[in-house]
Amino acid sequence: MKFGLLFSGQGAQRAGMGINFLADPLFKETVEIASEASGQDIVADFKSEHDELKKTVHVQPALVAFEAGIYRMLQRDLPDFNAAGMVGLSLGEYGAMIASKAISLKEGISLVSDRAKYMQEDADQVSSSMAALIKPDVDKVNAILTALQNTDQQVYFSNFNSPKQIVIGGEESAVKKAVQEINDQEAAKRAVELKVNGAFHTPLFNEASKKMHQRLANVSFAQVEIPVISNTTVKPFTDDWAEIMERQLAVPTHFGSCVQYLIDQVGIDATLEIGPGKTLSSFARQVDRKLEHYHIGNLTDYQKFIEEEHGIKK
Template identity: 50%
Template sequence: MEKFGLLFSGQGAQYPQMGMDLYNKDPLFKEIIDRANAVLTNMDLVAVLNNEDDALSQTKYVQPAIVAVSLGLFTMLKRDIPELPIQAMLGLSLGEYAALIASGVLEFEEGMQILQDRASYMQADAQAKASKMAALLQPDIDLVKQICQDCTTNEETVSIANYNSPKQVVIGGSVGAVQKAMTELAEKGGAKKVVELKVSGAFHTPLFVNASQKMAKRLSKVTFAKSNVPVISNTTCQPFDDKVADTLVKQLISPTHFASCSAYMFDKLGVNAVLELGPGDTLCKFVKQVDRKVARYHIENYEGYQAFLDAIRGN
């Protein structure tokens, strides 16, 4: 029997029109988007999903949009397959907020408001100092760490920001330091391939310390409920405990460990199937590199949702 781990998409998976077929065809999905829209300030979620004025290139808009789409899909699942055996939830960075809301740790409206503030803080840091990120395919981790250390100075920093899978990590930091590290990695064989990413900032690096400090203040008065299913933290590689706020504050300046979190679900929680909710299937691809035996599903549109229902119901 398949026991599911739900995966929630992270930033970078967005694309114009994401979720709009669901919005137009499923009343419950539309209700969730409209409900989120009602508590968000100075933004129109439908306009963002349609990428009006290039909205999906801006962190402050894209984060609430991705999470709202993921939660819309999750709510549809609860309606149509309430018996689906969900053993754990795991989001990549931003996706942790979708997981925390879906699991009941954060109430929907408050969670969306916190998320909007987080996105605003992160956009401010991204605009304050130029930064960049690069994905490394088949990296030599020890060599990557050494090169990052050698390229970091008092003025500029570069470090591993994401441990995505056994075959991919991402480095991030100041433009000059990252560029220097990319050159050295290519020269010294630190990775089979180095690919610069199109992102608005080097998330999960020390460059986001201001956003982290603002989040500490923002979360200090938030009451977190007990999760009804384990939510695995990218930061600790363990289920969130009673220190949710502290972990979310650290998350902004700490590397993500999606690969280790996936392994925890499989080894400790009996998960043998994953379902990615949200734009793209990047997380399913990472999971394949962690454990090829795990069944993988993803839903990002109406057609995919119907196909998943058919698969689960044996149609």
């Protein structure tokens, strides 16, 4: 099988994630490096005994460290594993960035920690929210959002996750108005407001994007052997990491199209989701039901996957 690796984004985090992996020396080493690079106690973030995982500044380095630790274990235990391409949802692109060796673990965690601070600062400026739209009529939704924007309402497309789900985001009052209009005009089968720390991937994060421009100015990215497909351009990253990761904060993601690219251009026939949840596997299934799906979110998942890949439980 040719695998497409899927790295989870913010929202997938769960209290207690990663704790059972700490028995593995390589995972523990990853967390120690991440803690030093971020200036945070990543183990405490994993535990979230004081609701650390409800804050962007804690979630982002913790989730990327979690993904990096698992991927490093995979490289050790399955040296011939056929990873043909990678895609991460939003924050998950940093997991893919580190896994593909575009940047070192230490520098990647340092970078994502600063990104989280910039985003937290923007999120604290305005009361914002997001809403997932199930089976949307994209043209109808676009007309609704455009009409609201024309009356100075800040509500925008945020995520194109799959053929069956998109997300909108913006100021809380504007999102509520949009959801009401979408329901009234039957522009989606269902609209579900989301509990999030900010309206990510909208112009509400323009200031964070500007700060990332400065932060990325002196960061060097290596050429990768495994293609990583950008949420922003739906093309493989080349020497444009800095430019795209700056833009990424304030423009919509296109995860579903990235999975389709991996199918059409890379030839994947299976996905492996790395992260504490199966949301991305669900999106990938909506893109192409022929794909086989695997998931690693805890140590039991990991052991099962390793055994199957070694032919122990075929």
